[in-house]
Amino acid sequence: MDLPIVVGVDGSEPSLRAVDWAADEAAVRGVPIRLVYASLWERYEGVSLAEEFGKPSEQVMAEDVVATAERRARRRQADMKISTDVLPEEPEYALVRESRTASAVVLGSRGRSGVAEALLGSVSVTVAGHAHCPVVVLRGSHDNQARSGVRGRIAVGVGDDSESAAAVRFAVDEARLRGVPLDAVRAWRCPAHESIEHGQLSGEAARQHAERAAEVLEAALRDVPADVEVRRRTVEGPARQVLPAVSAEADLLVVGARRREGHYGLQLGRVAHAVLHHAACTVAVVPQRA
Structure with a gap:
């Protein structure tokens, strides 16, 4: 079985660039990609919103995040095999667990806001320090293409x-x-x-x-x-x-x-x-x- 490339997504532009990179890498390697959004939204939303609106607002947002990431991957590699998941848990724990059955984990280096930037930086370091497979972290605003990079090296x-x-x-x-x-x-x-x-x-x-x-x-x-x-x-x-x-x-x-x-x-x-x-x-x- 071909192990997928797992991408941690959160709706930020850096995480979408990570989707681009992973899609190119997966196409070169001939493996699927798996898009994962992980957050402890259940802890903060509770059950009242679920009863009133059918779904917690954070879950609606999370589902939109992975749907957007999937569309981005499809535009990048139309024939790509893609799976998605929304996991109600700490992202670093979820991604380290995902690494057990992945060929690589790909992450952006920054999050959705100033506060999230520090958190995502921490997530990237934690996952890189504990993962069971290679962890790829896209740095800054540099080229996001796995297949045809600018420097060719x-x-x-x-x-x-x-x-x-x-x-x-x-x-x-x-x-x-x-x-x-x-x-x-x-x-x-x-x-x-x-x-x-x-x-x-x-x-x-x-x-x-x-x-x-x-x-x-x-x-x-x-x-x-x-x-x-x-x-x-x-x-x-x-x-x-x-x-x-x-x-x-x-x-x-x-x-x-x-x-x-x-x-x-x-x-x-x-x-x-x-x-x-x-x-x-x-x-x-x-x-x-x-």
């Missing part, structure tokens, strides 16, 4: 083998599906106690760390198919600064997030957290099981 941040294998596979698949090159980036830093030594020794230490970064990068890319064009880059600096800078040249930036069994706190990591907040393009956070 995918970028992936390569961490340690245990943290980035799934992210690299996802990025390679995206590059193949779109027929674009892949930028594989490994950030490295000279430890402070080495960088303050005598200049010549410091330069030797830097060379060794750069070589080690290149080796890690090469190991991470050893199974990349020959039909995918890969540009290997090692960049000096902290990854949480290097990768947002790289994102300015990409349509999609892919990073990994390590999942630790039995650990129930946020499992996002500083790098993925920084990228979600500062990237200049759409971001995919791909979980890697420890």
